[in-house]
Amino acid sequence: MSSVQTTLPPQTGQHGFRLRSTHVRQFMMGFYILIFFAYLFGPLVMMSATAFNDNTYPQVAPWNGFTLKWFEELITDSFMVEGFINSLVIGAGVVCLAVPFGLAGALMLSQIHHKVRSIYYVIVVSPILTPGVIIGISTLVFWDWMGLMLDADFESPFYNGIWLTIIGQATFISSYTLLIFLARLQRFDSTLEEAALDLGASHVQVFWQVLVPFLKPALISAAVLAFLTSFENYNTTVFTIQAESTLTTVLASKVRLGITPAVSALAVLIISLTLVGAAVHEVLRRRERTEVKVG
């Protein structure tokens, strides 16, 4: 008979600290996470602080006292407000173009013959790889030519900065939305389409009653992504905007001409909006989830 031996931990009363490899690993991990978040949020925190400092230049030290006057200056700055409104208009315009373009491109990609699929894919994704500057310049040159050829009026959309910016940004933002739709479409069961057709639906009805409800999450993400990408775009906009201005071009010119803490105040507003939006979304999502569980 061979006895089975089990190794038990030594039964001792001592509780002395012993450094183990896991302790080192945990310490390194904690340190890394600390640095990670400091790097990520440090600038934002600093910038937010400068918005409340009574100092003519955005800096934290010396602290000259708490003030809200930069917020006041921000909303009375007509350039800034005009640029902000233009950015909203352009963002909305880009959503209206890029979402249907991206959806059409993704649908085409999922139905096109497999032999040309890879070529088509490269073509529709190429605007993402093209530098924004190039897109901006070419948009400007192309529509200028079109305007010349059609002998268009100088007040026409061919020369309008807002229109050209919407079109220019939409060329590459459509590729982003296309990728979002593509990911969602890959999980679409095409027999659902066949089932709807078989039950007598027309192709239009299949699109609106079967495909669009399925794509709804992707439609929302694509619209949000398109808007945000448009809102923060500078490279393309700087060429296409011409006489008009957007928030990014106003900020850029401010940096060149001397920056005030009003810019920090704007940053605080944007950060707070983002945080509030994210928090509301999370709360609603949790509430919906518990409702589903109860129901």
Added chain:
Amino acid sequence: MSANVELENLNIRFGDFHAVKDVNLNIRDGEFFSFLGPSGCGKTTILRAVSGFNDPTEGAIYIGGENMLGSGPNERPTALVFQSLALFPLMSVADNISFGLKVRGVGKVQRRKKADELLEMIALSDQGDKLPSELSGGQRQRVAIARALAVEPKVLLLDEPLSALDLKLREHMRTELRRIQQRVGITFIYITHDQGEALTMSDRIAVMSHGVMQQVGSAQDIYDNPATSFVASFVGENNPINGTVIAAEEGYVSLKTDFGELRGRNERGLQPGDRATLFIRPQNLCLSERGDFDNCIQTTVNDQEFEGEFEHLYLAGDSRNLVVSLINDGAIPQFSNGSPISVGFHSDRAVVLPAGEMAYE
């Protein structure tokens, strides 16, 4: 309400692949008709051609006498129950059922009324507001059928709808399907690779192999009088014994086989010299000592298997094991593997067919 479906010289090719070859068939009004065959035999292709998802390369499809050429799936008086069911995952069960009415512009109240009627028929009255994902497999199955019936099709097409269910539920759904068909009285075209389903439910069955329709007939017809070696080997258990015809007289032929001379029914006009296969079912083979048989096979036992009502003997055959199924009367002797045995059968129980493709290779 119902309509006959006529397939006229139907040929369907996908590139070089000839999926359906020269199918001529008339499926009658209100008939429960099954296409039976192994996967890849072309049965689903026929179904998709009838519902309008792919066009025949040659030939025509008539439903109720009307040529369906050029009519899309949404213009045909057919409804298809998909193998994957294809229920709309984001719509409630009632919305799924009434989808076909909604796209036809039927009002909300009437839609709900029809959905409630159908829900009652499939015994899911209180489940209309649930999502399909909240139902069990068998319930989803019934919803898919109700959804197809809601549009009041003249022909209901079913593509292996029971394949995802477990055995017990499948058997229950067979009866259920048959009941629904008798109740609504429309033509059902059923696709399956499961012969049990085809035999129990169908008025008539077409057995398919490699795009060719091998035989059309009632369940009894196909089981008792198979027309080809493929049908004989595919439908039910059967023991093939290969040989050459040496004599043919009065509806019977004698074959020279590895087990000596054997006799069976000559349904296909075989002549002396033809290569042929004799098929005898496991339940028609008996131990020779228990009766007076016209045919005897001397061979050895490979295995013996007890299965309650039956006991199966596996004997050395000419190409594969011969299976003998004996009713368990409590007096079946135990054989050791390799021991000699003699089994016999009556000539009228065996059918002799021209040598040809078998369902198992």
